[in-house]
Amino acid sequence: QVQLQESGPGLVKPSETLSLTCTVSGGSVNNNFWSWIRQPAGKGLEWIGRVYYTGSTNYNPSLNSRVTMSVDTSTNQFSLNLRSVTAADTAVYYCAREPPHWGGSDYWGQGALVTVSS
């Protein structure tokens, strides 16, 4: 059974960088896309982007200038960096797996609340 677990600071100061890591267990990062999705309190889901196991990426155009995603096949982890954060970036951040040609994410982490505040 594939499991994903987000990890990282729960509190980030404005203008700093939000960094999260997702650890994949029960399966390999190879041959899949790995996504980050977030949900601000009381709002809907927002796709942040995805990284293929080869390192190829696609980002939400509205976040493209601030986002970097990467994958480490040796540790079975992938990561998210979101620069210059503001209070608007406060949300629950989910990592998820997306098999090729599915267009949908079948395994999700439990979610990590990240608050941007001084």
Added chain:
Amino acid sequence: QSALTQPASVSGSPGQSITISCTGTSSDVGGRNFVSWYQHHPGKAPKLMIYAVTNRPSGVPDRFSGSKSGNTASLTISGLQAEDEADYYCSSYTHSDTKIFGGGTKLTVL
């Protein structure tokens, strides 16, 4: 890119069928066959119910079905059950290989 359009809420009685619509454009829903539907209970991770417009992942009951016509995709739940009460989100990839979500629909089982 704008969010896909979903009704804010739908409701139905146990045993009934309901349909949730998801309207986009020819650049996303209408032009790609990568529409997915998620069930989201508050405080839990979203669950994939439909992928690639009509496909159900293993373990999803066949009461859930997906379809698409033009720029609008639909999720139909037949034989409504109390545990189906949740928020439902559609998503689609665009021609630029970016993904957009709908605003979400709150399903109430009366």
